[in-house]
Amino acid sequence: MITGRFFAAGADRRIAITILILLAAAIIVPLLNLAVSPASAFYIPSYIVALTGKYLCYALLALALDLVWGYCGILSLGHGAFFALGGYAMGMYLMRQIGSRGVYGNPLLPDFMVFLNYKELPWFWYGFDHFWFAAIMVLAVPGLLAFVFGWFAFRSRVTGVYLSIITQAMTYALLLAFFRNDMGFGGNNGLTDFKDILGFNVQADATRSALFAASAITLALGVFVTWAIVGSKYGKLLMAVRDAESRTRFLGWRAENVKLFAFTVSAIIAGIAGALYVPQVGIINPGEFEPSNSIEVVVWAAVGGRGTIVGPIIGALLVNAGKSWFTGALPEFWLFALGGLFVAVTLFLPKGIIGMWDSWRGNARAMRAASLAEEAGTDPDVPPPPKVVRSAATRPGDWSASGPEPQPAE
Amino acid sequence: MSKSNTILYLDGVSVSFDGFRAINNLSLVLDKGEMRAIIGPNGAGKTTMMDIVTGKTRPDEGEVFFDGQVDLTKHDEAEIAMMGIGRKFQKPTVFESHTIEENLMLALKGPRSIFPALFHRRSAAEARRIDDILGIIRLGDKRGELAGNLSHGQKQWLEIGMLLAQDPKLLLVDEPVAGMTDAETEETARLLKDIARDHSVVVVEHDMHFVRELGVKVTCLHEGSVLSEGSLDFVSADERVVEVYLGR
Ligand SMILES: Nc1ncnc2c1ncn2[C@@H]1O[C@H](COP(=O)(O)OP(=O)(O)OP(=O)(O)O)[C@@H](O)[C@H]1O
């Protein structure tokens, strides 16, 4: 049944195509970087590989946010925190891999600890010399934080703006904490100067390509998991909680648990995105907890189209490509452009790029069907009449009698 | 008063909002299998009474018992719903971005935890039950349509269908015929009488024609307590009731 839906038409087909593109990119981009000579027109330079790899991590973060915002109406302004925590867990592993190659040559303590006169490794750094342990922490730390946070917030029925504010407060509190030198996470310098990941040099082209491929494959997996979740009965419930929370309660559902599950899954996905991001950018510092980072994620999702799976990915890719261009050409204007973009999208594209595309496609299809029907002189056998069919209706009263709101195309 | 053989038992219930007594020493008893109509002017406390029974509002004082022994003041909305109390809101509330069928699916009696929902596959029995309910609420030909596209009256019916899917023992139905045509109102009366054959039902309604159609015992609420109780003829002849309705 799942595979049947997977190849079905419409939104599901779009998701299948996205997954295929991502998987293809995971193979083709590394090939064009590693196996093609730099002189060739098809060569993809290493910095582009690293840059797009980073964008894919952002896209995964936007997708994670959309699971709770688009599908459950929880506007989290703190998803950057989960991303950063996943990043720190990976960063700690990468720090431990440096070994005695640091500036101070201490085999046990990372440079910043030597510098700050640490005598021994803090207990919470234990285990991070193993990749498997770090990988578990990448999932567990954001997941646990989201679970505890959500447990209290959703149980006390904090919703709407108040919830958004406390998520923002959460990431701000973490920002302040991670800035402190005595926290043991490198203070405001964060963790950097990484050498190896799983024994491979993080700077090497092959490693960068592999990280790109890992990001693309993980994003594809994220798309599949999100799609499976929102298509299940639980997913319907998630949207039901978004649209009429009290109705679900009086039907016997525990709305707080419905939200808690999505919030925790979403935080784990965000953590994975952060973990993939850190080795590609080579640094993680408290700036990742900056409240404005979390707000930017919301803008990505809104631009692409919240409540869709492909939308946030497109939004993250486009906005970040724009950001890269802007910060090169007109750095001081980027924040204004971002703010303006958000206002423009909210006003003119409430459903984002995907929503606009769909209604454009819906109109085009209806127009084609209407003109076909005119030729054949029969009623078109097309799904719900969007606006154009209305104006094309020749018999007045036809549509006024059965005139519900025009439906979205999918 | 004995609680045995009652499905709903309220005694001396009061609740205030910021000092305003919305429910004032209210006592109301519903026998098992009974259908009761509740009338009363705007602001009489009818909806608040349902809020108290379904766990949305905690009473400041008084007893609220379900099925003779369950103290409803100790439970929350979801628990009370699972015990078998279904509720239709005054403003019809359905899941507008889901189809009619999906609305019923989410209401259908069954486990209410996350993981079964995540891996749920519709069984043949469930499909049959949904077909049955679609037949009862006459929305069979619209099963695949979004609930948001239904007319006001159809939403009321869908919500009643969702209550049926829940399979409760007691149904609380708040203003079911608001926004319906006369024909639809009559249909709804027939539907509720049908449901009342094997359920206990409380119906709140302003439409006296509809209440007469139901032909059941009537309770008139005013300022949070019972003003009069009896047959519709008795209640509407009661001077205090006349005064309350005309004196507005
Ligand atoms: N949560 C609340 N906070 C404050 N006041 C409330 C609350 N709920 C109800 N009230 C007040 O309690 C009174 C009773 O309201 P209720 O909705 O129960 O009346 P009703 O009998 O259902 O009226 P209607 O026929 O208009 O639906 C009203 O004056 C209302 O304003």
Ligand SMILES: [Mg+2]
């Ligand atoms: Mg009311």
